[in-house]
Amino acid sequence: MLLLSKDDTRKALPFAELIEALEGIFKTGCEMPVRHHHDMAVPGEADATMLLMPAWVPGKYAGVKIVNVVPGNATRGLPAVAAEYLLSNAGTGEMLALIDGGELTARRTAAASALAARYLARSDASHLVIAGSGRVAYNLVGAHMAVRPITRVTFWGRNLDKARLAAGEAGKQFRVTCDATADLEAAVSAADIVSAATLSEDPLIRGEWLRPGTHVDLVGAFKPTMRESDDEAIRRACVFVDTMDGCTKEGGDIVQPLRSGVLKTEDIKADLYDLARGKHAGRSSDDQITLFKSVGAALEDLAGAMLAYETHRGASI
Incomplete structure (x- = not known):
């Protein structure tokens, strides 16, 4: 073997x-x-x-x-x-x-986000902001660079030293300009793509921070009790998921808005099956805010x- x-x-x-x-x-x-x-x-x-x-x-x-x-x-x-x-x-x-x-797990998770970004992020997206400093967060840099012209990456983490370490390692490995910040709001407000890879129980990414054309990629918060985005992000965005069955049952960023009525099942535009099979075209304009939630699939x-x-x-x- x-x-x-x-x-x-x-x-x-x-x-x-x-x-x-x-x-x-x-x-x-x-x-x-x-x-x-x-x-x-x-x-x-x-x-x-x-x-x-x-x-x-x-x-x-x-x-x-x-x-x-x-x-x-x-x-x-x-x-x-x-x-x-x-x-x-x-x-x-x-x-x-x-x-x-x-x-x-880390590489396929990042690759699934990049696959979604191929359909959902603007073709000229160059500034990637990552909330998180773990293994998946690090891999998100290389994955997104494989599908979009990323020239700058900003890391944010609850521990700024860990975010700086992740930025340093990612910059060397992927040969891209990387920095770290303690100001998540400022970073998200300037981002083309925002990827969150945390185990947060409470929203980190606020909808009011998102400028037109931003793509939000939610990787963590894999339980119904966890959440990385707030209701305003869901309201402002066109919502996509990796698998409909998984996200509507497991991911708090989808489960909680469904329970409260902020989101309806029919509001979810498509999953990766639909995007890969050409049943949905993905992003429809440069001003559109898109949001992709993944929980992972076997x-x-x-x-x-x-x-x-x-x-x-x-x-x-």
Whole structure:
């Protein structure tokens, strides 16, 4: 069985190719049962979450990702997300590869945001603002640069030192001008694309800050109790999601406005299936404010795992 480390997984999943792989699987689809979602008590701190995410392409590949999300790891200097992905031959049941799930998750999450931005961000979007300083936030830089002419990136985080560190590392890795700020309002007000990748329980991105033409990308807040945007952002924006079933049940940025009546299900313009299949064109004008909410889906992990395996093996099964 092939074992792919964090570095192996990163090298096997360049963003341009990964974005194409995600678009391909959203076009063709796959079998994707509802993921298992379990809260796990951690004495003395916020609950952790275990996710089990299976998916398969009949007769070809099958896979499952096991994810542990531990918010309290921030105080320990550890990543909030720990994960592994097991890829199998769906025709024979043979176990093919164990892939670093944390790196796979971070890169496919960022790639899904970039895929959405390909349809929803202005073609000349050059200033990216990122709320967050973790692994996914860092990967969002490279992913968005693969689809838009990003020349400046501004990081914001509750811990300014961590935001500065993320900006420094991203600037070196992706060869783009990066800085950090303590003033989120000023940053968002000047942004072309705003990406939020946090575990926030309360809104961070205010609708009143958004200038015409901004694209808002909400990556974190994966539980109904979490939220990264306020009601005004939802009111002002054309709303899109990665998957309709997932976001209307799990993501607080969609679930809470639906419950309060600020948003109706029919107000959600499209999901990534619709965008990839040409059922919706995406952004319709340069002045339009667009908002994309993702909660992640097992088919994204499967697409990334297949790409990583085939990159190392040099052929598909």
